[in-house]
Amino acid sequence: MTTITCVEDFRQLYKKRVPKMFYDYAESxxxxxxxxxxxxxxFQNVSIRQRVxxxxxxxxxxxxxxxxxxRIPVAFAPVGMLGIQNAAGEIKVAxxxxxxxxxxxxxxxxxxxMEQVKEATGEPFWFQLYVVKDRDFVRDLIHRAKAIGCSGLVVTMDLSMLGQRHKDVKNQLxxxxxxxxxxxxxTKPRWAMEMAKTPYKSFGNVIGHAKNVDDLSSLLTWAVEMVDPSLDWDDIEWIRKEWGGPIILKGIxxxxxxxxxxxxxxxxxxxSNHGGRQLDGAASSISLLPQIADAVGERVELLLDSGVRTGADIFRARALGASGVLLGRAMVYELGAMGQPGIEKLLEILEKxxxxxxxxxGKTSMAWITKDDVF
Structure with a gap:
């Protein structure tokens, strides 16, 4: 195997190991x-001050x-279908x-x-909530997450309309x-054999829980029809009451x-701009971070996702006002390439x-990184 030194090495290996339609789903x-x-x-437009x-x-x-x-200012972002990129993918990353x-x-x-992940890991994790038209199902998701001890609720705000990814349409994903x-x-026998053996082949949070969703066929119809364009700030207040604790809003x-x-x-x-998967033509997340930090950074903790690939990117985000970053595509590359060992290697690389x-x-503590350290 080629020596792995960075996230890009994993991306190239990932492309070789998973079916094209799933690679294109992530890399688009x-x-x-x-x-x-x-x-x-x-990220490359943000220069770092070198000190001696x-x-x-x-x-x-x-x-x-x-x-x-x-241990480092990183969390793994909520990415759908990780268990298709690599068998039992969610459990391996968790x-x-x-x-x-x-x-x-x-x-x-x-x-x-969520119950399978909790059983496999024995540890609390954060749950990401899509707000769909069926509010009874949304309420059920919230209370299931509470019941298993999820320690954070991440509400995605920017999916009230679906952006089209041309590759998915052409691949008939x-x-x-x-x-x-x-x-x-x-042509991907290793992937196919692992998927054939795994017991995790369903969308476990939805099938058997959402109304009239009992199998993959009914799920496809539900997923299209349930996107809710009416999501507004009143819904966020309702979710806060149902959850009963702090929430993290994703997509600002x-x-x-x-x-x-x-x-x-x-x-x-x-x-977050959803990794560039929603509004094409929107600014990058890192370019807007300083403005948002100046406006609300003293009242609200900010995280950032979309485009993070290196430890230097984590430093840049921290300097510009984020307490940490979420990893989406970088996580998918490593998971698809090597499974759980790939995720472990990714964390080691980013830490180094x-x-x-x-x-x-010239910084020895995360607390000492400020906007004066970049330009």
Missing amino acids: GSYTESTFRRNEAD GIDITNIDTRTTMAGASA KAARDFGVPFILSTMSICS SIRPNLKNMLNIA MDVEDARIAADMGIDTMVV ELRTTMGLA
Whole structure:
């Protein structure tokens, strides 16, 4: 195997190991993909101040994110269908996160159910909530998450309308593959054998729980019809009451929206454009982070996702106002390439990159990284 030194190495291996339709599902953005590309590229526009003559013998990368301890300022983002990228994918990522010491967020559209992940890991995690038209189902999800001890509720705000990813349409992406996709799967025997053996083949949070969703066929119809364009701030208040604790709002990309959320008493929000998968033409998350931090950063804890690939990117986000970052695609690359060992390797790489960046920037504690450290 080629020596793995960075996230890009994993991406190339991931592309070789999973069926094309699932690789394209992860590695794509909406329409022209301008925002998808901008997310990663704009990190390079943020330069880091190099400092010398400072004792950097002891570097501490530990921090907290939304009240959770983290060995490095990283959490694994909620990504749907991880269990299709790699058999039992959600459980594998959750175990790696638990063992390393960073938060894991389970998607509503996961293959493994929240109960299965909790049974496999024995540890609390954060649950990500999609707000669909069926509010009884939404209420059931919230109370199931409470019942198993989920320690955080992440509410996704930017999916009240679906952005089109051209690659998914051209691949005819489906959980029931067509002939073209079946032929491609035949070229990925390792993936196919693992998927054949795993007991986790369903959408465990939805099938058997949502009204009239009893199998994969009914799920497909439900998933399209349940997208709710009426989601508004009143719904967030209702969710807070049902949950009974702090929530994390994901998908904030505007200062005005950030102020509305802060005025409501929201504790944590994620500056995120959904990885460039929704509004094509939106700004990158990292370019808007400083504005949002200036507006509400003293009242609300900010996290950031979309485009994070290196330890230096984590440093940049921290300097510009985020207490930590969420990893989406980087997580998928490693999971699809190598399963749980890939996730473990990813965390080791990011920790090393972050420590190196901090040392060469003259910082030995996360608390000492500020906007003066970048330009």
